[in-house]
Amino acid sequence: MKVGLFIPCYVNALYPQVGEASYRLLRSLGVEVDYPLDQTCCGQPMANAGYERDAEPLARRMEQLFAGYDYVVGPSASCASFIRESYPRLTSHNDGSPCLASRIYEICEFVHDILRPSQLDASFHHKVSIHNSCHGVRMLHLSTPSELNVPHRSKLRELLELVEGIEVFEPKRVDECCGFGGMFAVEERDVSVCMGRDKVRDHLSTGAEYITGADSSCLMHMQGVIDREGFPIRTKHIVEILTAKE
Amino acid sequence: MSTHAKAAAKFLADRDRAAWHDRALYLVREKRDRMAHSVPEWETLRQAASDIKLHTLSHLGHYLEQFERNATANGMIVHWAEDAEAMNRIVGQIVREHGGRKLVKSKSMLSEECGLTPYLAEQGVEAVESDLGERIMQLMHRPPSHIVLPAIHVRREEVGALFEREMATEPGNSDPTYLTHAARKCLRETFRTADISMTGVNFAIAAEGSFAVCTNEGNADLGTSFPDLHIAIMGLEKVIPDYASLAVFTRLLARSATGQPVTTYTSLYRRPEPGKEIHVVIVDNGRTESLCNEAHRNMLKCLRCGACMNTCPVYRRSGGYSYSYFIPGPLGINLGMLRSPERYGGNVSGCSLCYSCSNVCPARIDLGEQIYAWRQEMDADGVADPQKKMMVKTMNVLMRHKGLFYTAIKGAALAPRFVYNNRFNPWCAGREMPRFARRSFNELWKSGMIDQPKKEEK
Numbered sequence: 001m002k003v004g005l006f007i008p009c010y011v012n013a014l015y016p017q018v019g020e021a022s023y024r025l026l027r028s029l030g031v032e033v034d035y036p037l038d039q040t041c042c043g044q045p046m047a048n049a050g051y052e053r054d055a056e057p058l059a060r061r062m063e064q065l066f067a068g069y070d071y072v073v074g075p076s077a078s079c080a081s082f083i084r085e086s087y088p089r090l091t092s093h094n095d096g097s098p099c100l101a102s103r104i105y106e107i108c109e110f111v112h113d114i115l116r117p118s119q120l121d122a123s124f125h126h127k128v129s130i131h132n133s134c135h136g137v138r139m140l141h142l143s144t145p146s147e148l149n150v151p152h153r154s155k156l157r158e159l160l161e162l163v164e165g166i167e168v169f170e171p172k173r174v175d176e177c178c179g180f181g182g183m184f185a186v187e188e189r190d191v192s193v194c195m196g197r198d199k200v201r202d203h204l205s206t207g208a209e210y211i212t213g214a215d216s217s218c219l220m221h222m223q224g225v226i227d228r229e230g231f232p233i234r235t236k237h238i239v240e241i242l243t244a245k246e
Numbered sequence: 247m248s249t250h251a252k253a254a255a256k257f258l259a260d261r262d263r264a265a266w267h268d269r270a271l272y273l274v275r276e277k278r279d280r281m282a283h284s285v286p287e288w289e290t291l292r293q294a295a296s297d298i299k300l301h302t303l304s305h306l307g308h309y310l311e312q313f314e315r316n317a318t319a320n321g322m323i324v325h326w327a328e329d330a331e332a333m334n335r336i337v338g339q340i341v342r343e344h345g346g347r348k349l350v351k352s353k354s355m356l357s358e359e360c361g362l363t364p365y366l367a368e369q370g371v372e373a374v375e376s377d378l379g380e381r382i383m384q385l386m387h388r389p390p391s392h393i394v395l396p397a398i399h400v401r402r403e404e405v406g407a408l409f410e411r412e413m414a415t416e417p418g419n420s421d422p423t424y425l426t427h428a429a430r431k432c433l434r435e436t437f438r439t440a441d442i443s444m445t446g447v448n449f450a451i452a453a454e455g456s457f458a459v460c461t462n463e464g465n466a467d468l469g470t471s472f473p474d475l476h477i478a479i480m481g482l483e484k485v486i487p488d489y490a491s492l493a494v495f496t497r498l499l500a501r502s503a504t505g506q507p508v509t510t511y512t513s514l515y516r517r518p519e520p521g522k523e524i525h526v527v528i529v530d531n532g533r534t535e536s537l538c539n540e541a542h543r544n545m546l547k548c549l550r551c552g553a554c555m556n557t558c559p560v561y562r563r564s565g566g567y568s569y570s571y572f573i574p575g576p577l578g579i580n581l582g583m584l585r586s587p588e589r590y591g592g593n594v595s596g597c598s599l600c601y602s603c604s605n606v607c608p609a610r611i612d613l614g615e616q617i618y619a620w621r622q623e624m625d626a627d628g629v630a631d632p633q634k635k636m637m638v639k640t641m642n643v644l645m646r647h648k649g650l651f652y653t654a655i656k657g658a659a660l661a662p663r664f665v666y667n668n669r670f671n672p673w674c675a676g677r678e679m680p681r682f683a684r685r686s687f688n689e690l691w692k693s694g695m696i697d698q699p700k701k702e703e704k
């Protein structure tokens with residue numbers, strides 16, 4: 001099994017430690033991982049802003065970079081869901097080559113569904129609150145959307161519970177949006193910031209020391225709010241916890 | 247800034263009030279969740295509702311004519327109105343022929359859509375709202391801010407002050423029960439003296455030629471009991487095949503709307519009492535055109551339950567008046583765009599694409615997906631935000647040229663923080679910027695630091 005590591009643009013620029021932890025997590029589970037060099041962006045920000053067509057050259061480049069891999073795995077639920085939803089529209093596969101959409105996985109989804117480890121070599125003696133991000137929940141079904149009446153499960157929780165010493169919580173409004181939303185964060189900045197504050201407070205009220213989740217973008221937005229307001233909580237991407245030794 | 251973003255900023259300036267508004271509506275969402283989770287076949291019901299609507303909409307002519315035939319056979323009089331103007335004219339005509347100056351009205355979004363009340367006022371006919379929330383808004387001379395809970399944004403103290411002025415209630419008394427009783431006393435007088443009654447239509451049942459009106463206050467029933475003329479107005483998408491399908495919708499409607507098992511009153515109107523008349527006005531007003539719009543025709547499945555508003559994190563924090571269309575929330579963003587992208591394009595930014603609306607909608611309308619689709623059409627329609635367009639174009643250049651991208655992020659990492667973390671950056675309104683890493687993941691990988699995690703610099 002050959003896995004290509006997909007590192008979204010903002011993770012590359014802001015959170016290399018998340019990329020590094022993703023790599024370590026996959027390696028520790030015995031997977032052969034490679035990082036195709038010079039990745040930029042999958043095109044999601046343009047598309048959510050209303051310029052999906054502008055993502056086309058980026059989609060083509062992604063298809064080229066990852067052509068030889070059985071699975072393409074990245075630490076961002078919203079990017080993975082964008083690729084899965086939109087790439088079939090954006091790239092042509094008349095030559096019969098499979099679309100990246102069929103091989104893209106968010107890393108927790110990949111670990112949970114494909115690798116299925118029964119244990120992890122990780123310890124994290126802290127209280128964490130899970131951030132169930134919208135695209136993670138409602139597009140990728142990392143956990144069951146709270147609106148639906150179907151049996152409940154949470155892949156993030158199941159993985160976190162393999163970590164030694166961890167205490168896992170979830171906010172009261174379990175999958176309410178944090179207000180990031182890509183361009184929405186600046187275009188509707190007042191609503192976005194208000195949603196962010198409300199969400200961080202909800203996480204805080206669980207008593208957790210960390211907010212964790214599968215989307216660095218939501219975490220970035222909430223960390224921005226935390227830094228401004230001085231809230232006593234921090235954000236940490238879930239792969240950093242799944243590989244932690246604390 | 248879009249019209250919605252601007253209006254939302256104003257709404258949010260009063261933080262306490264905004265927080266109260268958010269809580270009040272989230273409570274309704276929670277009640278809805280409890281109901282949805284207590285019906286084991288809930289998701290099957292939603293699918294059935296969606297399928298029945300799709301079927302009916304694909305055979306709309308057939309069912310509407312069947313409804314007309316059967317309703318006429320039952321002794322009702324059916325009218326067809328092409329647009330708002332035609333509806334108002336027809337209603338005006340019926341009223342004139344019948345005579346009367348006082349019309350008692352139960353809730354109807356269609357009358358808001360067509361501006362019926364002001365039209366009737368010009369004809370010397372006073373239309374009195376009999377739904378409590380609608381009545382409050384009418385007395386305040388403001389439109390409803392929610393399609394099911396029209397006065398949800400008004401605090402009870404404000405209602406107290408309003409009733410004190412309008413109904414001479416005790417000064418300073420804002421006890422909800424007391425105020426409701428006061429309103430009830432006033433409305434009883436209206437019910438007794440009205441010459442004409444008007445209702446909306448929740449469902450028109452083609453096979454039976456009857457229609458259902460759902461209320462919680464019994465105001466439609468009271469309103470239609472005394473006058474000998476009942477005018478019912480309906481959008482043409484309200485038709486459904488039969489009673490079996492009605493059963494699906496009545497199970498979904500109140501649970502989705504307010505978290506009740508069923509609306510308190512679900513009344514079927516089938517034939518007029520001897521000596522009385524029931525007129526049904528079937529209104530198109532752009533609906534046929536929406537039906538032709540393949541990407542967005544799903545909107546016609548809407549039951550007007552309001553669940554998508556209650557769950558919308560943006561609506562809850564920006565209020566009904568922040569939308570330029572008369573229907574707010576995810577539903578209103580979509581319907582406004584169907585009506586006129588030029589006039590209502592300013593609402594489309596009011597969505598973080600969380601897709602909660604699509605998951606609560608009892609008719610399984612893909613509301614969030616459709617907002618995403620509208621965004622894709624805005625540039626071609628010439629209604630895209632120029633500033634946003636520029637940001638996207640800049641991003642395009644950066645992301646399509648790896649050299650530029652990596653130079654840019656390196657530059658950002660080396661630049662002093664105030665260069666991007668300042669008040670001119672819209673991100674920084676209420677948030678700090680993240681810090682750029684000294685070395686990108688790409689750089690770390692290239693220099694071999696990833697494969698040897700121990701040597702990695704922290």
Ligand code: SF4
Pocket residue numbers: 502547548549550551552553554555577606607608609610611613
């Ligand atoms: S779109 Fe769906 S959720 Fe919204 S009001 Fe209509 S039926 Fe209800």
